[in-house]
Amino acid sequence: MHLAAADLAALIALCRAEIDRHGEHLSALDSAIGDGDHGANMRRGLEAVFAERDAIAALPLPAALERIGLVLVMNIGGAAGPLYGTLLMELGRALPGDAGAGDLAAPDDLAAPLERAIAAVARRGRSGPGDKTLLDVLYPVQAELVRRSPPGDIAACARSAAHSTGPMQARRGRASFLGARSIGHEDPGASSCALLTAAICGYFEEHRPS
Amino acid sequence: MNARADQPSAPSPANVGIVIVSHSPLVAKGAADMVRQMVGDCVPLAWTGGNVEGGLGTHVAGIAAAIEAAWSEAGVAIFVDLGGAETNSEMAVERLGPARAARVAICNAPLVEGAVVAAAEASGGSSLAKVVATAEELSP
């Protein structure tokens, strides 16, 4: 996994396009078990990151990820802002401070930092596995990184993990107010997380280091 | 931004400040009105509600501005409604840095009743810990 400055700007553009394409779907999922704003919130967050993509891509990778996290926190709002923001900020902090373009040589370079970042998200959301949140995508994705799975497998894992939140009963967030009626609906945060993961994996599948 | 310092001209700087964070600017302002009716001008008070676009929601910059507006050396007690209001408030507090963040508490109490009870306690010059404890008695 070779991440150069141009790659980061391209990845940001890709994530923004993916969220834009699926914004209505994400809001529809959120309408079923929440307040219906997840698509709009995520679009706003990704638009703000996209607007800064050149400046962000010029930073060392840890600082770039921290900046992306902060922009997400300040712009997504809702419950998802602090979760995605914490994920990116902590991921940036967990990388070696001087990690630069190309310093991430393999997916398992990301496994340990991602584990730390996911733990921070869990603390922020006071959530764990099976609570019907984006964590239910993040945990299995991180496990795939530990196994050094190819990007295509990681993307497939993320999608199936998001689907698997359907039968879960929400224990956190507004969906938890519905009790058993939250069962049968995919979690919107898990869904956006899978979309972003799959988009990023698709990029790395196309741009494997030769 | 739907955030407003409901600042009196000269609040007692010794009293704990109160911040109200709701997804709805109408709820936040209404709760602040009730607090003001109860304690007059002797407690620093600010409210924020709505997302960056003015729709229902909360956002970190609005919460941070409200904390600044209600800042007191005695500390600030924050009252929130639903989940995102709490986690976004946590992010805003962390961004204050450790020294100031230690003087801010996000209360586990109902928004309206908590803010009114806390303000009444604060108006007597109680410490942040006492203000928070009094409000949190509402949520056993």
Ligand SMILES: [Mg+2]
């Ligand atoms: Mg929502």
